[in-house]
Amino acid sequence: MDFSEILITKRDGKQEVFSIEKIKNAVTKSFRASSISDSEREMYEISFAVANEIKKPTITVEEIQDLVEKELMRRNPKAAKKYIIYREWRNVERHKKTHMKHIMDGIVSIEKNDVNLSNANMSAHTPAGQMMTFASEVTKDYAEKYLVNPEYTLAHKNGDIHIHDLDYYPTKTTTCIQYDLDDLFEKGFRTKNGSIRTPQSIQSYATLATIVFQTNQNEQHGGQSIPAFDFFMAKGVLKSFQKHLASNITLLYQLEDQSINEQDIKKTVKSLVSSINVPNNEKEELLKALNIQSEVLNIKNLNALIHRSVETTRKDTHQAMEAFIHNLNTMHSRGGNQVVFSSINYGTDSSPEGRMVIQELLAATTEGLGTGEIPVFPIQIFKVKKGVSYSESDYETAISNFEDALSGKIKFESPNFDLLIEACRTTSVALFPNFMFLDAPFNLHEKWRADDPKRYMYETATMGCRTRVFENLHGEKSSLGRGNLSFTSLNLPRLAIEAHQKAENLFPEKDKQGVQEEARKILLSSVRLMSEMIAEQLYDRYQYQRTALARQFPFMMANNIWKGGDALDSNEEVGNTIQSGTLGIGFIGGHNAMVAIYGEGHAINKRAYDTLYDVIQEINKVAEEYKAKYKLNYSVLATPAEGLSGRFTKIDRKKYGVIDGVTDRDYYVNSFHIDVKEHIKVADKIRLEAPFHAITKGGHITYVELDGEAKKNISVILKIVHLMHKENIGYGSINHPVDTCRKCGYKGMIYAECPLCKSENITRMRRITGYLTGDLDSWNSAKQAEEKDRTKHV
Template identity: 25%
Template sequence: MMQNKTKIADLLSNNIKVCVKKNNGILERFSHEKLLKSLVLVETPLSESDKIISSIISSVYDGISTKEIKKIVHEELSGIDEETANKYLATTTLKVRTSRDKIESFDLSKIANTLIEETGASQETAFEIASQVWKELKKLNVQYLTAPMIREIVNTKLVEYGLEDLRSRYTRLGIPVYNITSLIENGSRDNANMIHNPESVHKYVADEALKQYALLHMLPSDLADAHMSGDIHIHDLEFFAGRPLNCMQHDIRTFIKYGLKVDGTGDHTSVAGPPNHIETLMNHTGEIMLAAQQNMSGGQGMSLWNVFVAPFAKGLPYDEVKQAVQMLVYNLNMAYAARGSQVPFTSMGLEFSVPKFLQDETAYGPKGQVVGTYGDFEEETRMLQRAFTETLLEGDADGKPHLFPNTIYTLRKESLTSEYEDDLLRVHELSAKYGSSYFANMLPKYRGNMANYMGCRTCLQDNWTGDWDTDCLRTGNLAYITLNFPRIAYQSKDESEVFDYIDSYIDLSVKALNIRREQGLNCLNNYNLLPFLNQDVEDDIYYRIDNSTMSFGFVGLNEMLLSLFGTGIDDPNSNKFGVKVLEHVNKRAQELKKETGLRWTVLQTPAESTAYRFATLDKEKFGDKAILQGESDANYYTNSSHVPVNSNTSLIDKIKIEEQYHSLTGGGHIFHAFMGESYSDPNSLMSLTNKIAKKSDIGFWAYSSALSFCIKCKTLMKGLNDQCPTCGEHDDVEWYDRITGYVQQVGRAKSASGGWNAGKRQELIDRKRFQQ
């Protein structure tokens, strides 16, 4: 035994620089400890393990694949004991791509357990069928099994055994019958913006089939593996094939000038000419957002909205203008017809006055006619902003907040003067009451004339061609992919390896984003699948795909730093490395711009589910090495480059830390100020806004408030309350808070039901609130 150990040590010293090529293409340093662990797991005697390891080490070479290593181990074990070799084959060589977006080792007992759970089969029958399936699977020369493949073999065996009644309950309809039944009875918590109804069930069933299509048909195996194992997260797989374009920023002037065809052609719907009245334009605004949702996978935004609408308010009394705005706001919140029975995910960018760069631009009014320049409509621009803010401030008929559109108030140097003090105060009354308003800061040096946001945080700036129109309107974020930063830290032996892994993950992301862009071009130009976006506008199509962004997102910078240095993002020394990491990702994006001529950006991922998914996968893969937020089964990673929500860092220090990353995440970012349960003072918030805008590089932020609403007596309360103080109700008290960007109902006080997954719900509980 001692001689074998000495031989292994000698061999290791000669192969110290050997790297193994994983299935996703990433190189990883050869580890004999990992090899030993795999042998111990299948109960290989230690003496035999040493011999096998010695044989492997003498055979490895730089760049050897994991598949080759596993083949050698299996052959060695077969010569020792066939049963042990079978165990090794099942646990390490036979991998299963599951319906949970994971890669797992084959486990015979899982087949038996699903048969028992889904069909009611006896334990004896279930394990007999599972054993027969295992015998068939051993004959297959495949690198990966899939859940559908295994399920079909199980169904074949059920038929052979005459168990047709069990087969009918176990068969697959895109997803298993059992899962569809669970969706009908219980719903899903993947998206907090969706309620449980027939349309959402229909969406989830279709989504699962389209996810499988993307992973099995559209993406090469290395990208599918990287996503399912948790190295990267490819967002919106259900939309990859048919709706590959993510967020969009509209130009309402297009529809003011040319009218509206909600199907893009007018062949299947009524066609509207250029609007003549403000009420018509309000109706068209909502219809535009709803129509685009049929073609897009993400949010719809309209920047400069009140400026472009201002000519329609000329000569109208304020009450009439406000009534028209109310109609729009209610329509946006009551059009339950978007994907899976959601209201359209919408954002509205409002200005406090006509920006200087727009004052001499041609203005279009009723019937699409030229009516001067936008500088002629300063008063109407301000009137529309006031009407919008007052409508949101009043809430709905029950006193609840209007959840859409996300309303973004653009702060420019001229708007932070005494002339606009009343308007600013009104907006901060809205922030104090509901916490629903956002602020886009145009004062930092990295800004130009325009920066518009399309929902949770995705952003366009006029830094592509330098033209505010072509850079920011009629285009959007095509797609983004998220890098698992904590995992990079767990796998890296030193700082240089961190950047090697980042580059590897970016390389994978570039491949996936290019495939998605190609699919977007096909859907626009070849498949006639996106007619609204493809409609003709002035010798061009409406959606400017060549100006759209492809972005690298990230999750868990804080946990990456904790793993590497023992301190997180709130430590100045660790934070320096965090900035260095984001500078590196930005450098790669700039290099890609030069190489490809395409628009690559970096953003803070709005990780509603990704932070939970990555943490769960890493907990399984790395055990105690994984650094997690939350508790037990409700773990999550800190979102992007944020300070952890439960940190004792002061609000001022939090601003100083996070502002460093906003100029490095030009594709989208947000700063969250989670406010306390006491009523926020509008004047104090306005003072804080002035300081953030003038003295920091924070580009986008919101004052977020947790709210409770009693359904029984219609009482709105600050904070997450278990009981209504007015009527004493316990059960029907709804909770509201900001998800990753937008405000939404997050469940009920006495129930775990609601739109949030376990990790996100735990983050809600963990949030530290700032008191004024």
């Protein structure tokens, strides 16, 4: 055929006359990219060979490129490989232009799509929210093109892995942090515009905690957490009490026309009074010290003044906790009305001051926001610990007479067990607190002692997002002053789909069970390879993060929020300072993966259950190997997937089609969780999921879904907490419907309309991923579909 008669159909549909020179140029580029010496004659020989394969008058660009690949593979496989990579790169670049335009159009027109709803904590339709979304999409594109190794970029785009927070990759920031507020408050701290002194009242302690939250949120892309909120706030309670007691004593002297130096009284009270529950010996010392020149003060009126001061301090503490909650739900830390992704852990400070903090915090949480709305933040975690906030005998006593236990009529042996009951009551109306179980074997610390005033240093705490930072190769095993560096998740259902397909092709003679066993072997092998790739990708990102200058994180580093940061010069790289952080290898879709191989989920198929356990153990083996290889804190994370659950599913459905129980929904089931549609008892769900907590030390959560209004049966929540503790759950939560009429404020289970005012304008608060709550309207399509499928546990 005469080459001049051949027409090339381009990608935009236009046609042009065939040119041998264009083929030659493409072939030449592939040879040069392979560092292969090229000759003019050889280039033309290949080009003419390709041209001679054309047997029709019109041909597409893609068809010509297929012919070039074929001829290169025959003559020079090395050059062919380079040509294939180059071709794929060009396809990706073309796709990006049209894909990015489509995304930007959706942001501009504020469509209700999964890009705009990717973060339930952000209002993407506001101007600042649009700017944040624009920036997010553009920086993802920049990171993929110029920062991330092409191998990892391709794996991410193809859906083999998901590099979380890719939009923050260029900033070199770490994910999250657990604050040592005691250290921060005792030393004071600096912000951009000035320094902050040590706070002197519970109101100041709570206010400064919100300022720390808000300021540091701008230097990290993930959550901010306080690991021992009760311990850290207790000092503020004592200072407020001392101030009120000194003021009341001064007033008494003034009423008796006695000359007294108020500053001397303040100093005396501060030096002699160590608790709001003033012991008798301290009362005696106080009377002696203050009655040197007068007999105005006696034990009777001193007791009255102490009581009055305690009650005033309680009011202050309640107002401080109320303001703390209100501030964290209204102070925007970023564009798009984003408030701080804040978490607080508490429950084990048994001092009178620490207990007061917990009591008033729970009361303020129950009261809610301005018109009683359920507060989304902070995510609250109550720490359950034997001998402190829990005991089996206390549990039995409470359950045997729960009405008296709930009303405070029973004295328990564990000092904070009554607060655990109050936490259950609060959970029944506000979805928080969740529960952290410090007695689970993997959460124990050999240095923890009940009489240690700083025992919180050795207590596991969690981010509300379930990220767990505890074990440490570079310092004390603790949560304080450390956080996650980054995490990446593997697509477990995809590996299982491919493992089953390979097993069927390789072993056609085997029966169903034989194929499943072969698929299991293939899956374990592929999980190892994918985990190794993720481990290397995390190391690459870590090496990039190390090059950040301390001045990029002026608040976090200069104030030693990330431990060791204050030793750095502002122009010094953070380097080894961040090596105490964790690197998380995550996974999603355990249930879907098991269905892909066994046709059933791990809730009902024992072989599926054992296989999923072995799969996660295989990831653990890789984590341990890379700990040794790079001396870094690798861990396995049961990924909290808000947007990812839908992303992987869409990609896999397009690639493999609709597979029943695997790709037939809009989401993959979270991490190792039992299928949300599975009809299963509460006890069975807890029992089945508990063993996975011990092998996902990067973070995990188990939730149960209750039907009806939990506030009408609070004892059920205590029973569930008891079950979780017994089965060695690490971190657990209890879901139930919380509906509020926006018109009249009625709270309770609301179906189509409010039972009082008949309004259909209802806020439906639900837990999105086991950690974040929010109105259903702010959820992306995948999580909305999951919520609709969730079966109640009985």
